[in-house]
Amino acid sequence: MGGVTRTIDWDTDAIVIVDQCALPAEYRLLRLRTVDELIGAIQRLAVRGAPALGAAGALGVALSARTRGTATEAIRADAERLATARPTAANLRWGVERALAALPGGADAVLAEAQAMLTEDERVNRIASRHAADLLLELCARRPLRLLTHCNTGRLAAVDWGTALGVVWHLHAAGQVEYVLADETRPLLQGARLTAWELAEAGVPYRLLPDSAAAAALARGLVDCAVVGADRIAANGDVANKIGTYGLALAAARHGVPFIVVAPSSTVDTTLADGSAIVIEERAATEITHVAGTAVAPEGAAVFNPAFDVTPVELITAVVTEHGVFAGNRG
Incomplete structure (x- = not known):
């Protein structure tokens, strides 16, 4: 690539x-x-x-x-x-x-x-994504798999290989991927700009969809598993990831679809008991009010633009690192 x-x-x-x-x-x-x-x-x-x-x-x-x-x-x-x-x-x-x-x-x-x-x-992420790929094959009976992902978690998000998209690379090499549904991912469209680019480079069949269409795809039975990365994981297993992950997890839980998080163990922050203490970065208003420099909202529009959200551990089927499934401190 x-x-x-x-x-x-x-x-x-x-x-x-x-x-x-x-x-x-x-x-x-x-x-x-x-x-x-x-x-x-x-x-x-x-x-x-x-x-x-x-x-x-x-x-x-x-x-x-x-x-x-x-x-x-x-x-x-x-x-x-x-x-x-x-x-x-x-x-x-x-x-x-x-x-x-x-x-x-x-x-x-x-x-x-x-x-x-x-x-x-690269070594750690290959191992973590291998563990997650094996887990998906245990959890999902249908073959080949139809996967839904959010934001960008491939080699562009890492030194090489990637985390959640690393799962796709393993499964695709084994002939076990029917397609990947890639959320466009607001506000900077990393799914549309980066994940779609990586999937196309790798020859993996994919479809791009608006973030707001993910729940509909799950409701229509188009997804066997949702797999995402993480930016910070609290000690109990709560996960901060790109904005929209929480909503995706809610929809996956509603429709009984496994929701898997893949990340290196360096993403786990044992100093935080749960996700409530994770600092959420907020981005500039212009990332929402403008597209390619062109205004798409009224001048002066107030904006709420968090870059991340926190998904509670109760909505997550498994958090997978290079050490296997992360149990966390759920007590």
Whole structure:
């Protein structure tokens, strides 16, 4: 797919990312040479997805360490700015803190740790998605499977491979996918722009649908299983994911369709007892009031634009990580 193997990587003196704001019209690589450039890319969603953000956080610390040398406090200040660039995704701070722990060994040690995390990301997500694919084959009797997904959870959301779409790659290779229904995913249409692009690249049959049509697809019996990713998982198994996930889970529960969450264990935040304490990022009003720079709402329209919502564990059939089904602390 495309011109490079990884969605985010290190090359000589810069972080190289696939610019996800340019897709699907253009496959474009960006070289980020400063922490400020990386933070800007994170905030405008040129790099996004929980696992990819973990890698971005780690590489950002490496970039700072190589730039600032022995200025430890300045590096730690850069690390904190990176960690808070997007508040909901647990992996961003996890990646920052893991790389920062290598700082006493110097800049080369930080970079080595960050690069090890890149390799680990693909391995972990392949394992997690394999576990989830096996679970789906146990839960769903119909063959081949008809899957519904939300937002983008493929290799663009990770260093490589992906989480929920990683399940699709496993099942498609085994001839077990009839089609994927991909929600367009408001407000930035990551499903339409990114998931559809990945599915087309992989040759997986798919149909794109408005978020508001997902419940209708479930009601009409067009879906065997819903499978999504996660940006933060509380200790009890509550899941924060892209806005619209909660509504999808409600509809899946109403129609008796399994609802599976796939994520690396780094997405689990054991400091939070449940999802009520998860900070939900709110995005700019213009992401709703404008499309491609053109106003589609009256000037001055008030907007509620949360980037994520929280799905309670009671609506989730299983949360699956590289360690298998996450039981959580449900007591």
